[in-house]
Amino acid sequence: MNVNRKVLTLDEFTLQQLRNFPNATGELSNLLRDIGLAAKRINVEVNKAGLVDILGDAGTVNVQGEDVKKLDVYANDQFMGVLRHGISCAGIGSEELDDSVVFDDDISNNESTTLGREGSDYSAAVFANLLDAESQTIWKDVAGVMNADPKQFPDATVLAELNYDEVIEMAYYGAQVIHPKTIKPLQNKDIPLYVKCFLDPALPGTVIHNGSVHGLPPIIVLKKDQVLVHLHSKDFSFVGESGTARLYDLFGQVRVKPNLIQSGAVSLQACLDDHPEKIEKLALEAAALFDVQIERGLTLLTIRHYNQEVLGRLTAGRKEVLRQQTPATVQILMYP
Numbered sequence: 457m458n459v460n461r462k463v464l465t466l467d468e469f470t471l472q473q474l475r476n477f478p479n480a481t482g483e484l485s486n487l488l489r490d491i492g493l494a495a496k497r498i499n500v501e502v503n504k505a506g507l508v509d510i511l512g513d514a515g516t517v518n519v520q521g522e523d524v525k526k527l528d529v530y531a532n533d534q535f536m537g538v539l540r541h542g543i544s545c546a547g548i549g550s551e552e553l554d555d556s557v558v559f560d561d562d563i564s565n566n567e568s569t570t571l572g573r574e575g576s577d578y579s580a581a582v583f584a585n586l587l588d589a590e591s592q593t594i595w596k597d598v599a600g601v602m603n604a605d606p607k608q609f610p611d612a613t614v615l616a617e618l619n620y621d622e623v624i625e626m627a628y629y630g631a632q633v634i635h636p637k638t639i640k641p642l643q644n645k646d647i648p649l650y651v652k653c654f655l656d657p658a659l660p661g662t663v664i665h666n667g668s669v670h671g672l673p674p675i676i677v678l679k680k681d682q683v684l685v686h687l688h689s690k691d692f693s694f695v696g697e698s699g700t701a702r703l704y705d706l707f708g709q710v711r712v713k714p715n716l717i718q719s720g721a722v723s724l725q726a727c728l729d730d731h732p733e734k735i736e737k738l739a740l741e742a743a744a745l746f747d748v749q750i751e752r753g754l755t756l757l758t759i760r761h762y763n764q765e766v767l768g769r770l771t772a773g774r775k776e777v778l779r780q781q782t783p784a785t786v787q788i789l790m791y792p
Contacts, residue, residue, distance in 0.1 A: 463589050466492040483544050491576070494534045525596075532550040538760060577638045581649075585641035592647060594634070596652040600662035601626075606677040613673065618664045622672070622760075629758040629776035630715060630783070631678045634664070675760040676770070680713060682754040684777060684789060685738065689722040700724065702745060710738045715756055716787055718778060718787040725778065727756055727789050751777070757788045 464472070470485045504606045539545040540559050547558035561756060577594055584592040590790060601623070604612040618626075620643045632650065642649050643666060652661035687703065689695055703724060712734050716727035728735065730752060739748045757770055763783065771788060779788040 457531075486542065486544040490538050491535075491579075494538040497534045497538070498531050498613060501534075507518065512764075516683045540673065558583055564686070577635065578641075581638045581641040584611055584647050585645050591650060592642060593650040593652055594638075595652055596653060597653065599653045599659050599766075600651050600666070602675050602747075605632070605678070606651040608678050609676060612676075613674065615662050615675075617659065617669055618662060618751050619669045620666055622669060622675075623664055625760060625785075626675060626677070629709055629760070629787075630679050630756075631675070641663075642715070672761050674766045676766075677758040679729070679756040679758075680792070682715065682727055682756045682789065684751040684754055685726045685728065685735070685742070686725040686751065687726070687742055690745070692722050693722055695719060695724055697747065703742065706738060706741050710734050710741065712738060716778065716780060716789060718780065725756070727778070753791065754789050755792050757790065758785065760785050762786050 466488060470488050474480055474482070474485060478600065498510075515789075517762060529739045531632075536557065539548055545559065549557075556705065579596070580592055583589075596608075600614040600616075601618060602612045602614055606612040619638050625632050626633050627636050634651070640647070648666075649663070649664040650661055652658045690697070703726070707726075712728050712731070714726045714728055718725045724746070728738075731759055739750060742748050755774075759767060759770070767786060771790065774788075774790040774792070776788055776790045782786045
């Protein structure tokens with residue numbers, strides 16, 4: 457990386473690119489300008505707070521089940537406010553909101569839509585793809601992508617490099633890393649992604665690329681407050697593909713995602729995050745098709761690249777309820 461190259465502001469870059477597209481309407485430029493304004497407001501607040509109070513937990517979780525930070529809430533509010541009063545955004549979807557927000561007024565109708573907070577990573581990846589960028593950098597409040605949540609595992613370490621496939625696997629199992637949607641535009645053009653720490657830019661962070669990565673340590677994801685839904689065929693007929701398909705339809709209707717699912721001849725078991733209202737709704741709907749039982753108070757342990765020492769240490773003294781295991785990944789549902 458050439459540290460001496462000139463750094464362009466977003467406005468300078470936008471104006472520079474406009475010269476290459478004489479027929480451009482300017483709508484994208486307006487949207488980028490609004491996004492830049494919101495980012496500047498967030499930067500001012502972070503600097504003013506001295507990173508002491510604004511990085512704490514807000515006491516809630518988002519739609520993906522992640523702890524919401526005060527900075528998340530503030531950033532979401534800033535993007536909402538700026539884009540709502542701009543002239544180029546029709547609505548936003550945000551990780552901090554259960555539903556998308558449509559700006560239903562004369563100004564924003566029939567205009568562009570942006571993805572809100574967290575969607576900025578994906579938006580940047582789309583632009584990186586379109587512009588054939590050398591790389592993309594995402595700035596976080598951690599040293600890089602880690603092999604476990606440092607709040608749960610104080611000995612967690614930063615992963616110096618990962619490939620796209622590994623990051624998607626980690627996200628699938630519940631690790632709070634880069635969203636798979638962000639990876640796809642970069643993977644398509646072999647653009648490396650850097651995850652760096654804005655608290656200490658000198659730290660090397662993590663590079664995510666399209667090559668092979670060997671010698672990864674065990675990557676651990678621990679999801680607490682899990683519920684196991686036991687579903688049994690009412691007439692002892694085979695569950696089969698139709699029963700599984702109907703169950704996934706119910707998942708979509710209730711807006712839940714199974715973290716682990718296991719099927720037998722006449723039964724299905726699904727492990728989900730324990731959102732009581734959604735679980736009750738799912739059980740009521742599924743009762744038309746199955747006999748339903750609910751088992752609560754469970755923890756789901758997932759280890760990628762596991763070894764027996766780590767597996768034994770993390771499961772010692774725990775009552776195991778369900779296990780799925782391959783040579784690369786083991787998932788164990790257990791009582792804490």
